[in-house]
Amino acid sequence: MSINEWTFIAIFLIVAALIPVAAIVLGALLGPRKPNPVKVQTYECGMETHGDTWVQIKAAYYIFALVFLVFDVEVVFLFPWAVAYNQLPLFAVIEGVVFILILAAALVYVWQKGALEWV
Amino acid sequence: MGDIITTIGTFLTDLLSSLGMGPSAVEITIKIIVAAILGVFGIGLVIFTVWLERKVAGRIQDRLGPNRVGPYGIFQTVADAIKLLTKELITPAGADKVPYNIAPVFSVLGVLLIWAVVPFTTNAIASDLNVAVLYIVAVGAFGVLAVLMAGWSSNNKYALLGALRVVAQTISYEVPLVLSLLVPVMLAGTMSTQGIVEAQPIWYIVYVPVAAFVFFVSSLAEVGRPPFDLLEAESELVAGFHIEYSGMRFAMFFLAEFMHAFAISALTAVLFLGGWRGPWVQQYPTLGFVYLGIKTMVVYFVVMWVRCTVPRVRIDQMLNLNWKFLVPLSLVNVLMVAILGKLPLRLSEEQVAEVLQNTPWVEWAFGPEFMAELPRAVLFLLANAALVIVVLALLGVYARRERRKVEALVDEGEFSAPQPAAAHQ
Numbered sequence: 396m397s398i399n400e401w402t403f404i405a406i407f408l409i410v411a412a413l414i415p416v417a418a419i420v421l422g423a424l425l426g427p428r429k430p431n432p433v434k435v436q437t438y439e440c441g442m443e444t445h446g447d448t449w450v451q452i453k454a455a456y457y458i459f460a461l462v463f464l465v466f467d468v469e470v471v472f473l474f475p476w477a478v479a480y481n482q483l484p485l486f487a488v489i490e491g492v493v494f495i496l497i498l499a500a501a502l503v504y505v506w507q508k509g510a511l512e513w514v
Numbered sequence: 515m516g517d518i519i520t521t522i523g524t525f526l527t528d529l530l531s532s533l534g535m536g537p538s539a540v541e542i543t544i545k546i547i548v549a550a551i552l553g554v555f556g557i558g559l560v561i562f563t564v565w566l567e568r569k570v571a572g573r574i575q576d577r578l579g580p581n582r583v584g585p586y587g588i589f590q591t592v593a594d595a596i597k598l599l600t601k602e603l604i605t606p607a608g609a610d611k612v613p614y615n616i617a618p619v620f621s622v623l624g625v626l627l628i629w630a631v632v633p634f635t636t637n638a639i640a641s642d643l644n645v646a647v648l649y650i651v652a653v654g655a656f657g658v659l660a661v662l663m664a665g666w667s668s669n670n671k672y673a674l675l676g677a678l679r680v681v682a683q684t685i686s687y688e689v690p691l692v693l694s695l696l697v698p699v700m701l702a703g704t705m706s707t708q709g710i711v712e713a714q715p716i717w718y719i720v721y722v723p724v725a726a727f728v729f730f731v732s733s734l735a736e737v738g739r740p741p742f743d744l745l746e747a748e749s750e751l752v753a754g755f756h757i758e759y760s761g762m763r764f765a766m767f768f769l770a771e772f773m774h775a776f777a778i779s780a781l782t783a784v785l786f787l788g789g790w791r792g793p794w795v796q797q798y799p800t801l802g803f804v805y806l807g808i809k810t811m812v813v814y815f816v817v818m819w820v821r822c823t824v825p826r827v828r829i830d831q832m833l834n835l836n837w838k839f840l841v842p843l844s845l846v847n848v849l850m851v852a853i854l855g856k857l858p859l860r861l862s863e864e865q866v867a868e869v870l871q872n873t874p875w876v877e878w879a880f881g882p883e884f885m886a887e888l889p890r891a892v893l894f895l896l897a898n899a900a901l902v903i904v905v906l907a908l909l910g911v912y913a914r915r916e917r918r919k920v921e922a923l924v925d926e927g928e929f930s931a932p933q934p935a936a937a938h939q
Binding site: 404407408411415419425426429430435436439449456463466481496499502 | 541542545546548549550552553554557598599600601602603604605606607608615618619622623626627630640641642643644647648649669670671672674675678681682685686688689692693696699700703704705757758761762763765766769829830833834837838841842845848849852853855856
């Protein structure tokens, strides 16, 4: 039964990708195609662009990505626990609570370190 | 009448079998048909929701909204779509062609795939996955990927900056989103969306309004709707990650955003508002479509309302709201549900029968399951109310402290009244 459900997802993936592809191809066929050097310039509200596009970016983005990684990966571990929650004995529930408290401690640590400040 | 889905299903099976197909070929063909219907439905809906949103936004802002093309301007979106279809697809110089072309497709894909696990009525769900909740989070990643590819490959600084903001925002808000998704999973004991709806004789918004709120807010941020639309802040980033897209490619991003806003409304309805549940839905499954539609529309109206009311937040405010408010709140909420859920409060069958003898109208109106769950729901609701009061008190303390800081600075003469601008000479 489960395999059947995933077959649908596979078919739907293809169909769902075909729809936007079809729309874009149709647009390409119906629309004009007259590129010229001015038209394909980088658009910055009329100003000429200066230097390279791939400039240095704030390091804070990287830190937030790291914090996210820690949380998201650990939260995914909670899903099996949540599904089994109704059948779990009290001890296993408390173990889950301890796990969440460790997550919370990580948040407090990151917060105290100042990694959550956007400066 | 009764059951449209079974009727159509039987009809199609008979039709295809009579054409000489084997059973497995019939099954695959039906799946393809369902996929096509679902895809067209998802996209066709946008034509309607864009019009609706412009109309509602117009009314909220004391305008008329579109009213020229067709009755009440209902064909405005069709006209816009035709216009976009005949526009040139401009590829900017220096664009990285492969990701540049894939990005619009991915952004539609990520949203359209959500509809596969939305249960429309008792027996109509395209694919009743047993990991549907995780699946929703997983396909959401297509959207992030699309935005990052679009921003990176456009060879435009503003597009790149916009894309990085989106990634910072979407991945940040994914943490409270996933944490609040844990709560209905814990209550229902399953990750299947159909299972979650079936486990809601009392809507989960009554049990866990805080989780519903966190889910709704972080979904808004995932979609990048106002007030979280700083990814395409027109005034500072030109237009965000899709500056360099034109014609149908741009339309795909636009489509994905509106489709996503509608999909999260449907998900909120499914996870917290009881999905297709409503009176007589077990006898007449077709009613489920109506109930889900009404609930989705109510949530979607709130989405539009928020969009028209709340101003855009700054990036530091956006990150603070997430990491210092929603994440701690959702962690506390999960802990609370974990502890409360183990209290033995569900009424046994004898107790339910006893109560129902005295109040037969309850059984008539809501069913015995409702009665059995009622004490638990009331306890959860009270606990949530207590949590909200504590949170509001903490916010009040924080706000007073911040205000005193500013007042102290004013007293020291750090801040003064703004001088007439001399810098503009």
